[in-house]
Amino acid sequence: MAGTMSGSDVPQLQIRFITKQECYAVPDYPLSVPAPVTPEELNTLLNTLLRETNELSASISFDFLVSSEFLRSPLSIHIADRGLSTEDVIVVEYLEKHPPPEPQNCLIHDDWVSSVAVAEKWILTGCYDSTVHIWTSKGNHKLTIPGHTAAVKAVAWICLTDELGMFVSASQDQSAIIWQWNIQSNSVECVHVCRGHEQGLESVGVSTNGEHMATGAWDNMLKVWGTSENDSEEPEKKKAKVDKGRTRVPKRTMKGHKEAISGTVWVDSNEIISSSWDHTIKVWDSELGGMKHEIVGNKSFFDIDFSKIGRVLVAASADRHVRIYDPRSNEGSVVKSTLTSHTQWVQTVRWSTTDANMFLSGGYDNCLKLWDIRSPTAPLYELSGHEDKVFSCNWSNPKLMVSGGADNTVRIFKAGNAVH
Template sequence: MANAENDVPQIQIRFITKQEQYAVPDYPLSVPATVLTTQLNTLVNELLKESVDSNATFDFDFLVCNEFLRTSLTEHINERGVSTEEVITVEYLERHPPPEPQDCLIHDDWVSAVAVREKWILTGCYDNTLHIWNTKGKHHLTIPGHTSPIKSVAWISLEDERATFVSASQDQTAILWDWNITDNSIECVQICRGHERGLESVAVNHNAQLIATGSWDTMVKIWSATVDERSNDGESASKKLKTDHGKIRTPELTMKGHKEAISGVVWSNKSELVTSSWDHTLKLWDTELGGIKHEIPGNKSFFDVAYSSLAQVLVAASADRHIRLFDPRSTEGSVVKTTFTSHTQWVQSVCWSTTDGNLFLSGAYDNQVKLWDTRSPKAPLFDLSGHEDKVLSCNWSNPKFMVSGGADNTVRIFKSKHAIH
């Protein structure tokens, strides 16, 4: 009687890895076509014990045709039209460890904006206040000044003794702030006026010279980000600030092109901007020429856009519950390279890892923050659960901490434990 095991067709595979500490011999091996990641994991660990003579076991993920294996091997390669006659190359890498929940920072109202720089967390709230916390969860400062909810915040500079940052609000202004860290005092340095409706997004360019804002008035405006110690006529800044007039900053440039509210702005290099809008488009702008370089159409409103300087690609969050990865430089086929589907409500916020061009976060109205790898479009690596209401903002500027703000009046902090690269 034939053994049932013999009835399962075999596939020839070859293991490779870029993580040399885990390298095993790359000769072809026969495995059942129905093999899953758990069995591949056992196999690699057995090969490692033979070649490295160590009893430690490791948890690996497996890439076949540049996508993580999440089904049986035969299903995975059939979907991609790969012949089972060939030797299949299976790349393995250490699995990303689960992020660990750290802290919950309680606010008095919805937290619609978060930005992290080193050990400091800046938050913006629907009660018109800004807050500064450290990554250990200690509250340092409450900052009044805006007259409507704050929708976006960004750090400009951070030194040992002082920091500057910018906040954008539905009160139609962006404010530049100077924080004296030593004595924990704050000064409103400049009020950026010029938008005719509420602001949704603010971003600072790479050399911290320029600020971009996007608004419900459909305009993109560019402002100077410099916080001058002295004004041109030699008057000290503090003396000049006694008159409100000295605080008003006007835009250096206004760019028109969107038909509805601009929901997100991000700098892709020192003079190029990407915007997302409710008008179903993403636009790439040249701030030196002051015009649109490229437009990417979508089929629903976009609520946020993020650019990875490592991978040089965009992810955009949309009203259709999907996140899409765009390669704006692509000349072949669609600029949409991947669609990530798992959220069950509007996706409100996206943010790339600053150290790994494959990883990004998303936050949505389904109360979930998700950690994604671009090589696993059908399922996130992890759900970062904890919010009890809509997630409005997420940030991963400090590689160690994933931070999100929500309509449950909290900021959630997860510690990111990076796999070895």
């Protein structure tokens, strides 16, 4: 027999609860609910059923998926918007609501923080005062690294062991520097100075195997470099000592963008995706040096990230929207979804490395937001704290959400762990 929630004067819908979280399973027989039932009312109903069937005493907050999107409005509106029939039994999938990220530490810098990169417990930051910094995730400052002569716009880890860390910094001084950090002695050495761009660098990305990196700059060029100590493809005469490091020349230069390259990410050890102020996202073959595919937008792109799990792109744009693209799609203009909440330019986006649905975005509205792509009309949470523009964010360590901005701070949030 179907359960009921309301009197007969309100139109009713038949729903059936399902879940992938076995510990919260309830019988999946149809229930009769008022058509305009809200997510809050469904939560109350579900908790009542759970108390009856599972003897759960504590009340649990759930999110509800109907037709692959989170329910954020009354059920009747949600199903009408998606063209579902009110005659059918509506399948309502539920999962424990993702807990809110908790603010942890605030790392104070002397200038704007343009870039953050996290590897395990170490946080790398790039600053507008030309310095690079290493911190612990607990907020302890390990090292200030001078070497650049203009703002550092991007930093990335190349590899990390217990003894050594290798990373790269890219600067408006037209160079990228590859550094080696001896963790035991807490000393850093400049291994290579990468020169070849004719204007300031804006982005850097390291290949999935760590053997190459790509830089994007204001000269509209994408350049690929070797990261290893000894790179056989490099002409010997170029290995002159410069700034205690060897000057390195690019292995490949890829032309095609018409304005600055704002974001650089590797899909694997060969394929690179770049975003640009020229309103395009381009997919490149780093071996052949040619463009494979192009996605055209209607405004400048400021950042891009690729999900290794979902195999889709997230892009930040000047029109305040965040968009999800499938780079394998044959129709380059097809957007999988558009997520709208920021009130100014979106400057930075980063996927979760453990959840195909979740990512962070930060913008000129001082906001860092946690998104689930199944909720395109509203973020899961706004992570408050920054008092000025958010320039960079990172979620490489699944337990830490990290962001840097124009308030001279890096904010660390502890990611909540939902049941999966």
